[in-house]
Amino acid sequence: MKSAVITFPGSNCDRDMDVALKKFGFKNKMVWHQDVELPKSDLVVLPGGFSYGDYLRCGSMASKSKIMQSVINFANSGGMVMGICNGFQILVETGLVPGVLLRNKYLEFICRNVFVRINNKHNSYFKNISNDVLELHIAHNEGNYFCTNDQLKEIEDNSQVAINYCNNEGKIEQPFNPNGSIKNIAGIFNKEKNVLGMMPHPERMIDPSLSGEDGSLFFKNLINNLK
Amino acid sequence: MIVNEKIAIDHGLKKDEYKKICELLKRTPNITELGIFSAMWNEHCSYKSSRLHLKKLPTKGKQVIQGPGENAGVVDIGDNDAIVFKIESHNHPSFIEPYQGAATGVGGIMRDVFTMGARPIANLNSIHFGSTQHKKTKNLLRGVVHGIGGYGNCMGVPTIAGQTSFDSSYNGNILVNAMTLGLVKKDKIFYSKAAGLNKPVIYVGSKTGRDGIHGASMASASFDDKIEEKKPTVQVGDPFTEKLLLEACLELMEGDSIIAIQDMGAAGLTSSSIEMASKGNLGIEINLSKVPCREAKMTPYEIMLSESQERMLIVLENGKEEQAKQIFDKWNLDFAVIGKTTKSKKIELYFDSEKVADIPVNTLVENSPMYDRKWKKAKLPKKNKINKDEINNLKIIEVLKKILANPNICSKEWIWQQYDHTVMGDTIQKPGGDSGVVRVHGTNKAVAASVDSSAVYCWAHPLTGGKQVVCESFRNLISVGAKPIAITNCLNFGSPENEENMGEFVECVQGIGEASSYLRFPVVSGNVSFYNQTKDQGIKPTPSIGGVGLIKDYTKMITMDFKEVDNIVLVIGKTEGHIDQSLFARVILDEKNGPPPEINLFNEKNNGETLLKLIDSNLIKSAHDISLGGIITAVSKMCIKGNKGINLKKPKYLISDIEYFFSEDQGRYIVEISKKDQKKVLDILNKNAVHYDELGTIDENMLFLNEKTKVTIDELKGFNTKWLKEYTSN
Numbered sequence: 001m002k003s004a005v006i007t008f009p010g011s012n013c014d015r016d017m018d019v020a021l022k023k024f025g026f027k028n029k030m031v032w033h034q035d036v037e038l039p040k041s042d043l044v045v046l047p048g049g050f051s052y053g054d055y056l057r058c059g060s061m062a063s064k065s066k067i068m069q070s071v072i073n074f075a076n077s078g079g080m081v082m083g084i085c086n087g088f089q090i091l092v093e094t095g096l097v098p099g100v101l102l103r104n105k106y107l108e109f110i111c112r113n114v115f116v117r118i119n120n121k122h123n124s125y126f127k128n129i130s131n132d133v134l135e136l137h138i139a140h141n142e143g144n145y146f147c148t149n150d151q152l153k154e155i156e157d158n159s160q161v162a163i164n165y166c167n168n169e170g171k172i173e174q175p176f177n178p179n180g181s182i183k184n185i186a187g188i189f190n191k192e193k194n195v196l197g198m199m200p201h202p203e204r205m206i207d208p209s210l211s212g213e214d215g216s217l218f219f220k221n222l223i224n225n226l227k
Numbered sequence: 228m229i230v231n232e233k234i235a236i237d238h239g240l241k242k243d244e245y246k247k248i249c250e251l252l253k254r255t256p257n258i259t260e261l262g263i264f265s266a267m268w269n270e271h272c273s274y275k276s277s278r279l280h281l282k283k284l285p286t287k288g289k290q291v292i293q294g295p296g297e298n299a300g301v302v303d304i305g306d307n308d309a310i311v312f313k314i315e316s317h318n319h320p321s322f323i324e325p326y327q328g329a330a331t332g333v334g335g336i337m338r339d340v341f342t343m344g345a346r347p348i349a350n351l352n353s354i355h356f357g358s359t360q361h362k363k364t365k366n367l368l369r370g371v372v373h374g375i376g377g378y379g380n381c382m383g384v385p386t387i388a389g390q391t392s393f394d395s396s397y398n399g400n401i402l403v404n405a406m407t408l409g410l411v412k413k414d415k416i417f418y419s420k421a422a423g424l425n426k427p428v429i430y431v432g433s434k435t436g437r438d439g440i441h442g443a444s445m446a447s448a449s450f451d452d453k454i455e456e457k458k459p460t461v462q463v464g465d466p467f468t469e470k471l472l473l474e475a476c477l478e479l480m481e482g483d484s485i486i487a488i489q490d491m492g493a494a495g496l497t498s499s500s501i502e503m504a505s506k507g508n509l510g511i512e513i514n515l516s517k518v519p520c521r522e523a524k525m526t527p528y529e530i531m532l533s534e535s536q537e538r539m540l541i542v543l544e545n546g547k548e549e550q551a552k553q554i555f556d557k558w559n560l561d562f563a564v565i566g567k568t569t570k571s572k573k574i575e576l577y578f579d580s581e582k583v584a585d586i587p588v589n590t591l592v593e594n595s596p597m598y599d600r601k602w603k604k605a606k607l608p609k610k611n612k613i614n615k616d617e618i619n620n621l622k623i624i625e626v627l628k629k630i631l632a633n634p635n636i637c638s639k640e641w642i643w644q645q646y647d648h649t650v651m652g653d654t655i656q657k658p659g660g661d662s663g664v665v666r667v668h669g670t671n672k673a674v675a676a677s678v679d680s681s682a683v684y685c686w687a688h689p690l691t692g693g694k695q696v697v698c699e700s701f702r703n704l705i706s707v708g709a710k711p712i713a714i715t716n717c718l719n720f721g722s723p724e725n726e727e728n729m730g731e732f733v734e735c736v737q738g739i740g741e742a743s744s745y746l747r748f749p750v751v752s753g754n755v756s757f758y759n760q761t762k763d764q765g766i767k768p769t770p771s772i773g774g775v776g777l778i779k780d781y782t783k784m785i786t787m788d789f790k791e792v793d794n795i796v797l798v799i800g801k802t803e804g805h806i807d808q809s810l811f812a813r814v815i816l817d818e819k820n821g822p823p824p825e826i827n828l829f830n831e832k833n834n835g836e837t838l839l840k841l842i843d844s845n846l847i848k849s850a851h852d853i854s855l856g857g858i859i860t861a862v863s864k865m866c867i868k869g870n871k872g873i874n875l876k877k878p879k880y881l882i883s884d885i886e887y888f889f890s891e892d893q894g895r896y897i898v899e900i901s902k903k904d905q906k907k908v909l910d911i912l913n914k915n916a917v918h919y920d921e922l923g924t925i926d927e928n929m930l931f932l933n934e935k936t937k938v939t940i941d942e943l944k945g946f947n948t949k950w951l952k953e954y955t956s957n
Contacts, residue, residue: 009559010467012383016652048650050381053467109376109645139380139647201649209655209666209781 001026001226004041006071008033008062013048013085013203020203021045024219033065042226043080044071046087048139048201058101058142059089068094080124080226081195085140088187088197097190097197098155099147104140105180111139113211114178116163116186116200117170123193125162129221133170134163134214136200138178138186143199145181145188155188162187162196228258238265244596251590259528259576259584264591266441266494266532267501270757273595276723277755280736285744290712291751292413298339298490299409300751301416302713304777308667309413310674311345314353314406314717314773316756321403324461325370329354330378331464331536332405337382338490341473342539344417344480345409348651349665350379350386352405353678353717353771357398359634359954364393367401369955375405376645381466382473385654386646387663390678390771393634396686399761404717406773408676410667417480419489421507421542421568426486428500428511428566429548431555432472432538436521438463439495439534468537468560475558476539484547491538497531499540500566501574505592510571515578519561527576527583542568602729605689611807611821618816618885623859624930624938626815626889630856631863631947633814638948641955655781659868661706661852662774666781673781675709677774682767684823687808689731689768693738694826698893700774701746702852705835706896708785708842709776714743716753716772721765723757731768732757739770745828746835748774785842787851788869789899794848794925796873797908798858800834800895801918804886810855811889824891830918831894837915838896846904846911853895859888861897862922863930867944872926876933884933899925 003026007014014030021028021043029039038044051062062068068090075081075096083091091097104110117133118126147155155161164184166172177184179199187198205215228234235245238261248264249255256264270276286294292309293301299313317332337347354371357364379386384407439462479485487507489499496518504511515527521535543551548564555562569575574591576584630636643658655673656664662677679699685692697714704711716739721728743750759766778784789796806812807821841847849869853861859875866873877887900908912919923931931937 010381010470012381012470012650016650019652049383050467050470053381053465053470055467108373109380109647111380111647111649112644137649139649141380204649204652206652210652211649211657 001042001223002040003028003043003045004031004039005045005047006031006033006067008051008065010051010053011047011049013201016203017045017047020206020215020219023206025223031067033067035067036070038070038074043082044074046083046090048085048087051086051090059086059093062090063093072096075195078192078194083197084201085199088199089142091195091197096195097188098151099145099188101142102144102146103142104144109141110178114138114200115166115168115176117166117172118163119161120159123189124225125196125222127225129217131217133166133168134218135212136202136214137204137211138200140199143179143181145185147182152182158191160189160191161185162189163198230255230258230261235261238262239269240265244268251594252586259531260586262528262532263497263584263586266497267591268595272494272498274755275596276598276600276757277732278597279599280733284736284740284750286749286751288713288747288749291749294751295753297418298342300713300715301343302751302775303413304672304674307413309411309416310775311340311343311409311411312407312715312773312775313339313752314404314678314715314771315339315754316717316719317403317405318401318719318756318759320461321371322401325367326374326377327461327463329371329374329403331462332403333375333378334464334466334469334536335492336405336407337384337469338492340407340409341476342417342488342490343411344415345411346477347384347407347409349408349663349676350384350405351663351676351678351773352386352389353680354389355392355394355397355402355769357393357401358395359393361398365954371403372642372645378464378466380647382470383650385648385650385665386643387648387654387665388658388677389643390680391639391642394682394767396767400759400766402719402759402769404771406678406715408674408775415480417485417488419487419503419506421487421503421509423486424568424570426545426568427543427548427564428513428568429541429543429551430518430538430563430565431541432560433465433468433535434519434521434561435525435530435533436535437525437529437533440529440532462534462536464536471558471560472537472539475555475560478554479551484544484551485541486544487542489540491540493534495532495534496540501588501591503540503542504574504588508572510569510573510575510588511566512569512575513566515576517563517565519563527578600723600729601726602733603726605730605734607688608820608822611818613806615883619883621815621885623884623888623932624936627859627863628946630810630814630860631943632950633810634950636810636856636860637950639951640948641951655784656707656786660787661703662709664707664778664784671780673778673784675704675707675776675778677703678771679703680769680771682769683808685731685735685770686767687821687823689734690738691823691826692768693735693770694742695823695893696770696772697739697742697746697748698826698831699854700772701748701831701835702896704774704776705838706785706787706850706852708783709778710839711746711748711774711776713749713751714772714774716750716770718753718755719759719766719769719771720757721760725765728765735768735770742826742828746832783842785847785850787849787865789865789871789925790848790869791901792871792925792927794899794901795905796922796925797898797900798895798920798922799838799898799917800830801892802858802887802890802895802920803892804882804890805892806886806890809857809889809891811857824893826893833915834894834917837912837917838898841908841911846900846908847898848901849899851897853897855891857889857891858897863943865897866930866940867947870940872929872940874923874926874931876923878920
């Protein structure tokens with residue numbers, strides 16, 4: 001399986017993602033934001049970080065970089081595109097996934113483990129995954145997902161919610177919402193479910209010595225689904 | 228402008244210093260030259276009051292590749308890998324403008340590390356605020372924490388450990404010390420020594436603006452009522468540009484075009500160009516009209532003294548300019564050839580075609596003032612007579628709850644959750660433990676780092692306090708299973724012109740020297756911050772020690788959380804019942820006098836090294852050093868972290884329960900061992916003549932004391948976590 005990770009100026013989880021993808025069997029290529037064409041890939045990842053220093057709005061400037069037109073075309077033709085953290089913010093800015101990401105409710109950066117419940121397994125990202133609840137890691141300042149009521153209805157009608165913040169038993173309630181996201185949304189799909197944006201970082205949970213191993217579960221499952 | 232004595236004094240120079248400048252130059256300096264002298268000769272850059280004493284610190288060791296004098300220290304960790312590290316203060320700017328002050332402190336120390344070719348792999352910080360009741364404290368705390376996070380998070384470097392304290396002596400002068408560790412290949416270390424004639428001098432990074440002019444002078448003066456007017460001397464940080472600068476510099480460093488490289492930190496272009504020339508015993512010629520400027524009509528004086536952030540000065544090999552420029556273009560950074568190295572041994576500055584400065588380099592460096600300041604020796608305070616009846620009437624569990632909730636002991640989760648501590652995917656011990664630990668990417672090795680200070684002990688008796696901080700750093704590394712390698716120190720003190728403050732400095736440095744020499748834990752880098760005072764009142768002497776250690780096999784790393792019910796808990800080291808200067812004495816008895824606990828370097832080393840042996844033989848399940856709050860506080864934290872309880876029993880001692888559980892004798896650890904290993908462990912301890920107590924066994928979820936009283940771990944946890952949350956949420 002071939003993957004590509006885009007490096008924008010200010011990306012800082014690009015290497016971590018490269019390490020994770022390779023660990024679980026992807027042949028990964030790093031792609032510079034000023035390149036025009038994507039290498040042939042089964043999965044394109046927009047990594048976390050602070051592209052363009054989060055100036056203007058998180059993800060906004062990166063969404064206009066040269067490579068992004070190819071990423072958008074790739075997504076529109078059904079290609080798998082995953083945005084993590086700042087990558088999610090970039091996806092929102094391109095309009096590939098609906099909604100916006102506001103500053104965290106308590107106006108503070110949050111770095112810690114969270115539990116998320118998988119809401120939809122009928123897609124190449126979560127199909128066949130054994131767990132309903134994953135323990136992942138978040139590290140962000142702007143992860144407070146928001147959208148209009150009409151958008152929310154559409155998202156829910158199309159089962160576009162990918163994961164919600166919850167407790168270790170999978171209960172999706174307000175106290176387990178770290179950043180104020182509407183309906184505890186931690187990640188969403190586009191309508192076709194080939195594009196996924198999520199705040200948690202699975203690439204930081206791929207080793208028992210790190211924060212945990214549920215990221216391994218996610219990547220193992222992902223590559224098997226793509227085979 | 229014609230320079231005279233008054234203008235020199237306005238620049239922070241002393242009368243006789245101005246006289247010396249005129250003598251050295253054999254003429255009156257012009258305003259640009261005066262600015263350069265004032266920047267190079269202030270305390271912050273010249274170490275004029277501290278140099279004499281710093282020379283006495285042990286700086287050599289088997290693993291030391293580079294000691295003090297470079298941008299940062301470097302130690303060998305085997306397999307051609309080396310760790311570059313340093314700690315630095317950003318106290319004055321952080322008090323004036325907490326967000327930018329703290330942020331640029333973090334930015335500055337990271338630049339020091341990647342200037343040497345190392346990719347930063349971990350950040351730490353030691354931050355100290357005034358009384359929690361003081362009206363400024365809460366906002367300063369918030370601003371500093373946001374600033375540290377804002378910069379480090381954007382850079383993508385994990386913040387893995389730190390220290391926070393509150394004490395009224397910092398009411399008018401907070402401390403913000405930032406430390407960075409970087410990883411480099413031993414044969415790819417870059418230095419700041421220029422070499423060769425007519426080599427191009429290159430400016431890269433951000434443009435130069437008017438921010439931070441006289442920043443280093445501000446850092447060398449005391450605060451007064453007009454402090455708010457100094458806001459413009461605080462630099463403004465842009466971590467995004469620094470991230471680009473980091474990547475661009477590391478990319479350029481992959482090749483062989485760099486002769487010397489130096490970041491523009493304190494005193495900006497002035498100190499960076501002069502340091503490179505001085506180390507290379509060369510001259511340097513710069514055309515200031517070629518310096519990329521952010522603002523119009525900047526004068527030579529402003530360009531030379533600006534402390535705009537995210538800038539570097541590089542001496543390149545001839546003919547490599549175009550290749551280097553391409554890299555900086557790729558990262559969208561300014562790149563300008565601004566001058567060349569010369570044989571004149573002078574710094575010669577031009578603006579348009581006019582010569583605006585002409586100063587022999589040695590007058591700025593070797594001939595800079597050095598003072599043997601007067602200092603007063605501190606007496607060891609008399610021991611307090613403890614009222615046994617008073618303390619025997621105290622209920623231990625109630626005292627424990629108060630101590631766990633004390634601002635200087637309580638959980639600092641609110642702070643470190645705002646720092647990205649997991650980016651780079653190698654953090655195997657997060658903040659909240661004895662040391663932060665990161666793996667050396669792609670290997671079985673890991674590096675542990677801790678930052679410590681004990682201002683109260685240093686204030687009570689500077690010599691003992693200085694020793695104690697080094698020992699505490701040693702212990703914090705050993706507690707995670709790391710072999711201590713070397714330290715960096717950030718020496719925060721009051722005015723060197725005050726004999727008592729100067730005495731505190733001299734004796735703390737002596738203590739640091741004695742301990743680091745005995746423990747073979749040399750000082751490889753550091754920074755001195757004097758004039759931490761408001762009006763005439765100095766802060767408590769606060770040397771911060773950043774320690775670095777190596778874990779050869781990271782699977783052997785130890786954490787402090789209790790692991791398994793029925794395991795045995797031991798105290799390593801002897802408990803004498805020293806209550807003076809303990810947290811218990813201050814918080815519960817309201818007693819502030821008396822000597823700090825004694826340091827016995829032999830026991831310190833023996834206990835530590837024996838514990839490392841036990842860890843290496845896989846006999847230790849968890850470990851934690853005993854510091855503030857004594858045995859019972861240490862044990863409680865291990866219970867809270869592991870969500871386990873303990874059956875505590877005081878061994879048969881002559882001292883009272885309170886003295887046993889709350890005293891702060893040094894050189895001690897709590898360790899957890901399994902029953903099956905008990906004999907082996909005790910044999911090793913006995914063989915090495917290490918004193919130990921059997922303290923009890925691990926329980927499900929309750930802390931039992933002497934089979935009489937009990938408390939749930941959840942309740943203790945509540946006390947430990949509630950204070951900071953409540954304090955910062957309103």
